[in-house]
Amino acid sequence: MSKGINVKVLSRVEGDGGIKVYVKNNKVEQVLVDIFEGPRMIEALVRGKTFQENVSLVSRICAICTVSHRYASIKAIEKALKVEVPEKIQLLRKLLHLAEYIESHILHVYFLALPDFFRKPSAIALLPTHKETVVEAITLKKYGTELMKLLMGRKIHGENPQVGGFGRLPTNKELDEFAEKAKEYIPQLAAFIDVLASLEIPDYCERETTFMCCNPPNNEFGFEGDSILISTGEEYPVEEYKKLTNERVVPHSYAKRSRYNDKPFTVGALARLILIGDRLTGLAKEKFEKYYTEKWKVNPLYNNLAQAIEALWSFEQIPELVEKIKALPDSEIVEVKNLNGKATAAVEAPRGILYHSYEIKDGKMVNVDIITPTAQFLDDVEEYIRVAAEKLIAEKNEETELHLEMIARAYDPCISCSCHMVKLIEK
Numbered sequence: 001m002s003k004g005i006n007v008k009v010l011s012r013v014e015g016d017g018g019i020k021v022y023v024k025n026n027k028v029e030q031v032l033v034d035i036f037e038g039p040r041m042i043e044a045l046v047r048g049k050t051f052q053e054n055v056s057l058v059s060r061i062c063a064i065c066t067v068s069h070r071y072a073s074i075k076a077i078e079k080a081l082k083v084e085v086p087e088k089i090q091l092l093r094k095l096l097h098l099a100e101y102i103e104s105h106i107l108h109v110y111f112l113a114l115p116d117f118f119r120k121p122s123a124i125a126l127l128p129t130h131k132e133t134v135v136e137a138i139t140l141k142k143y144g145t146e147l148m149k150l151l152m153g154r155k156i157h158g159e160n161p162q163v164g165g166f167g168r169l170p171t172n173k174e175l176d177e178f179a180e181k182a183k184e185y186i187p188q189l190a191a192f193i194d195v196l197a198s199l200e201i202p203d204y205c206e207r208e209t210t211f212m213c214c215n216p217p218n219n220e221f222g223f224e225g226d227s228i229l230i231s232t233g234e235e236y237p238v239e240e241y242k243k244l245t246n247e248r249v250v251p252h253s254y255a256k257r258s259r260y261n262d263k264p265f266t267v268g269a270l271a272r273l274i275l276i277g278d279r280l281t282g283l284a285k286e287k288f289e290k291y292y293t294e295k296w297k298v299n300p301l302y303n304n305l306a307q308a309i310e311a312l313w314s315f316e317q318i319p320e321l322v323e324k325i326k327a328l329p330d331s332e333i334v335e336v337k338n339l340n341g342k343a344t345a346a347v348e349a350p351r352g353i354l355y356h357s358y359e360i361k362d363g364k365m366v367n368v369d370i371i372t373p374t375a376q377f378l379d380d381v382e383e384y385i386r387v388a389a390e391k392l393i394a395e396k397n398e399e400t401e402l403h404l405e406m407i408a409r410a411y412d413p414c415i416s417c418s419c420h421m422v423k424l425i426e427k
Helices: 051-061 066-080 087-117 123-151 170-200 238-245 268-279 282-291 299-327 374-394 398-409
Strands: 004-007 017-024 029-035 210-214 225-228 235-237 341-349 352-361 362-371
Touching: 004 398, 017 374, 017 398, 029 374, 051 066, 051 352, 051 362, 066 087, 066 123, 087 123, 087 299, 087 398, 123 170, 170 238, 170 282, 210 268, 210 341, 210 352, 225 238, 235 282, 238 341, 238 352, 268 299, 282 299, 282 374, 299 374, 341 374, 341 398, 352 374, 374 398
Parallel strands: none
Antiparallel strands: 004 017, 017 029, 210 225, 225 235, 341 352, 352 362
């Protein structure tokens, strides 16, 4: 590229991507967030497979969001085949989902995003000056990973959660150990949020956008729901997800893109706290009310703080959730009797709304449609980078490239998820 900015490899994100900013006469002409990681063709691969095989295959779209994919798949299948599971199974799934949030958010905030604010290339480079913070990060992330291992059967791509239940249920003793550790870690994370909130957030990328998230039942905060809230005031059932996402293919990327009313939008922690943050409880609510400002609505860099608050809320939920689970009787896996149906389910993966839509006939997958969070917000990332690039180039900022990378990293893109399928178009 003769003129402009070319970030060939975007570091500290999940997967392989880059940023190109084309400039002419000091004006930004085009911004491209390239996703060049190889596509997985999952939606085509699972066609004709049994619904049990589908659950195992789609959860391998990504190692970071494996729980969310498995959960969304199970929800969609049970909804389609009219399978109802006992409350204990529902609560164990919620616990597993919280574990993924802790593992994923801690990984991003501490290890991927934080080094930028200290102009360091990695969390390891922070050890000489911030050793306690790095050790804390490792401890908190390990907690999430180990809780996932308990409930999944292994740390990554576990097979224990199934349609109708769990292959093995955790013992009360195992659950108690994690409940006690959660109580221990809550004050540590709360103190870290105060430090994170004290860091200067640049304002070079500010612009208005639209936010979407699942609407959890009972007016509670949470990570799943049967309808989608939009910052415009609208609400739609998850079955109308195509109207909200309008997925399309772009020539410069393996990842699909989404727009709502032909405009970019954002999903993820920032969207969730903007739309339903007033439903938070405990210390997480206190931190949100203390640090939330109107700036959150125009600056994606606040997603880092939003993720930290969600991780705190997740830790706070675990002790009470464990007590509820222990009070309920164990149950066998519910038998699936109906083998035909069609349904859509949505859960909030750590990075935003994840849709799984299925048509099942004679127990086999006929049609599968999966729309991931990153595929929904990539257009928004490009628009924020465009605004930032125009200002930074005009100012001749020596750290322009770093600042543009910080915007992309703040979204915590899951690139492996975004390129799960590709279409070839002849011109």
